[in-house]
Amino acid sequence: MKALHFSIIVCLSVIISACGTSPKVNQSKLTKVESPAPKQPEELISLALKSTSPKQQSKLFFQAAQSYWENNLYAQSDAALGSVQIEHLNEADAQDYLLMSLKLATSNKNKARIEKILPLIPNLGLSGMNVDQQIELSHLLSQAYEITDLTIEAAITLIDHRGLINPEHHQDTDEQIWHLLRSTETADLSQYIYTGDNPDALAWLDLARTIQLNQISLDAQYNAFQAWNELWPSHPASLNPPHELSILKQLPNTRPDSITLALPLSGPLQLAGKAIRDGFMAQHYASNKQNPNHEPLQVRFFDTATQDILSLYNQAPETGSLIIGPLDKASLKALNSLDIISTPTLALNYLPATNAGSDKLYQLGLAPETEARQLATRLHDKSLKRVGIILPENNLGFRIYDSFVESFSSLDGVVIDSVFYKNQKSLASSVARLLGTEDSQNRKRKIRKITNTALEFLPRRRQDIDALVMIAKPEIARQIKPLFAYHYAADLPVFASSQIHNISDNNDNRDLDGIEFIEMPWMLSSTIDIKSQINHAIPESTEQYSRFYALGADSYNIAPRLQLLHEVRGSQMQGHTGMLSMDEQGIINRQLEWAKFRKGKAVTIKE
Structure with a gap:
């Protein structure tokens, strides 16, 4: 995958190096085909559906997509593009198809669609693009890489096309480059091997690694930045550093x-x-x-x-x-x-x-509340939309409950049911209420009373919950987790706050196996x-x-x-x-x- 990403960047770099002009950037609109579509888009689609030629079909669907695009009907444009087979388009149409597809996918932050589009770029004859198209494609590619969590590739794309844009926009571009590199995980920066030939990109990557690896100490960052400046005195980030680095240079005064x-x-x-x-x-x-x-x-x-x-x-x-x-x-x-x-x-x-x-x-x-909000986000990211929650009946439990419900609801999640326990004696009944097995037992008793018959009966838990959230100290959690299994919920994922974790707890916590919980680095690190x-x-x-x-x-x-x-x-x-x-x-x-x-x-x- 890295080879593919690099090939895209190299492809752009070759194009960019062949251009010597620096026109003013115009990113407000997508480049449009000069000749307007002769028919209404619906008519073009009708003709495409009747055509037996794959080449003619793709051309008509693409013309319909362009017509929709020019009228700001982006959903319809996207649908028409979905019927286009790019291999049946000529080079000029393929370039416009790529720009339009990237524009739609990035505006919708459609990660899956972007991942399908990116591999097509190296196969196109991009050398026929004018400078405006190259700039536009470079910015779209950078956005696409960022959306797909490839922030290093996004930054390198901007670095490689920086020479094309008007110098008055260089500072904004440098801020964006730095933001992308700073948002990259330190481990990813450290492991990334740059195989390009742009010394500016090499220097940017070196600078990002230097700052990231020393981020626990501001003094170390300051000294490392000073040393980097001596190595790269004419680099853009040395001559006119991004805002964060300009403040870092003032450290002795702050x-x-x-x-x-x-x-x-x-x-x-x-x-x-x-x-x-x-x-x-x-x-x-x-x-x-x-x-x-x-x-x-x-x-x-x-x-x-x-x-x-x-x-x-x-x-x-x-x-x-x-x-x-x-x-x-x-x-x-x-x-x-x-x-x-x-x-x-x-x-x-x-x-x-x-x-x-x-x-x-x-x-x-x-x-x-910080943990409650991030618990809600975690469940949302895992597509767990319906949850049950068990908490202590005290001020802490009420605060976490209110914050969690507010955050989870804002993410379209639903708290199906919640129970508050008073003490250890109330745990069994609280879990039974949460999982609905208490209702199942009540139904059994009613049926037995009506029929006056001894029935074979297997209690069932409720089936409308995707996950369980537990707020409890370790000694309580060690009792609640087995109760989940006893009430037929061993298959449900369980999430907890940091309250469940105590580094001085020497008890056997195997009963807690499988529980995910949120915690600060200090409590998890031994180094x-x-x-x-x-x-x-x-x-x-x-x-x-x-x-x-x-x-x-x-x-x-x-x-x-x-x-x-x-x-x-x-x-x-x-x-x-x-x-x-x-x-x-x-x-x-x-x-x-x-x-x-x-x-x-x-x-x-x-x-």
């Missing part, structure tokens, strides 16, 4: 000089607050060890359990200062009541969705250095508050990246709590990972 950790260091939330503090400081010490020549960072501690968070904002802000916190919602709500937040602040919780934050307020947290250091220094760190250590480490790493994430749409950072990105409101979203229990152990799902 790193905070002082950080105040505003956390609950006493009171009921002190264990969570101290875990965040310790995770932050562990990452701080590790960074100092790696970069001993940095200006020292001044770290202050502020106990929000004993002091008013607003007092931090009553004094004149210091240049280069940042506040990390608060953690509790009450302090965050008080903070948001200020007319102006004078000091940039990274809150470690989220405001209600209806509240708009300040320009200098960023929000990162471990809200269960994170500062995690090992924390676990060694603080043995209890593997227990209830382990995820808060990850949050503390991420708050340290994200501090100098806030401007970058805020200004560069689509920019991401691989964090310990997930892949981090920021929306326009300053809310930092976490894209979590998926794992599965196999032989009682949690194993990351690689996709």
Whole structure:
């Protein structure tokens, strides 16, 4: 498949290299055939159906498709194109057929259709295309590759045709190239072997690998980018870097000089607050060890359990200062009541969705709603449209339920039934209600009472559920999963939140085998250095508050990246709590990972 993709890119490259002009790009409309169709499209289709010549049939169907296209009847155009056999078209019509087919498939994001069209491109005589057609086809190809998840090929296509377009559009093209490469998985970039002869493409790929491989450390990225600039001083990304890289070049000026950790260091939330503090400081010490020549960072501690968070904002802000916190919602709500937040602040919780934050307020947290939304997306992606859900009857269960139902409904999914359990004693009856076997038993009793006859009876579960969602701690989940099997639902896939996973749980979890659950990288990896250091220094760190250590480490790493994430749409950072990105409101979203229990152990799902 790689050879095919490369042959398409090479084919374009040969065409492009033969052109010396740089006309202004016009991508607003598809190139149309100069001679209009002599008849109405319906009449052309009628003639095609009557024709016995495959060549004449394809020509008439294509003319009908063109007529529909020119009248903005795209669905009809697409249907007519489906009857065309490209091998029966002449070269000029075949080129227009390809452009029209790609345009329709990319506008509809029809991945299957695109995958059928792409192999046709190298077989066409593209040398007869004019420059506008070549530019148009290049952009369409790039979109097609992106839709089919071939982001490297999409970027190379743009790189290879960059010389054709008007120089005033070069910066936009470079931003698009960089976005495609940055959205590529690090492993794919590392394994990709470029066999072309365009040095600019080679340099772009080298730059993307350099930035991706060092993304856990902003300082390492900065140093790597500086070294890359020395190797490629005349490259477009060196002379006029994409926005993300231009901000990276300013790193020495964007790193905070002082950080105040505003956390609950006493009171009921002190264990969570101290875990965040310790995770932050562990990452701080590790960074100092790696970069001993940095200006020292001044770290202050502020106990929000004993002091008013607003007092931090009553004094004149210091240049280069940042506040990390608060953690509790009450302090965050008080903070948001200020007319102006004078000091940039990274809150470690989220405001209600209806509240708009300040320009200098960023929000990162471990809200269960994040997992609920991604659970819904996971089920949708697997075409599991009808689900049953079992949750604890408490505030956490209600929050997850509301968020899941809202997200799943927006994806056209349906929660067929839901049950809330109060305690372990209620699990059996809750599962029976969820799966409908309780109703089956009731029917048996009614029939026996009416007939006064002992009946042979096999209970049946309901058949209108595609999957089950379970929100439960490990000790509860180990009871619920066998109950699913007991009630004839062993064949249904089961999905769970991170609550099911506890790295300090030494019990045999084979009863959980097959369950997919969502989790942060910190809880699934055994190769994170500062995690090992924390676990060694603080043995209890593997227990209830382990995820808060990850949050503390991420708050340290994200501090100098806030401007970058805020200004560069689509920019991401691989964090310990997930892949981090920021929306326009300053809310930092976490894209979590998926794992599965196999032989009682949690194993990351690689996709």
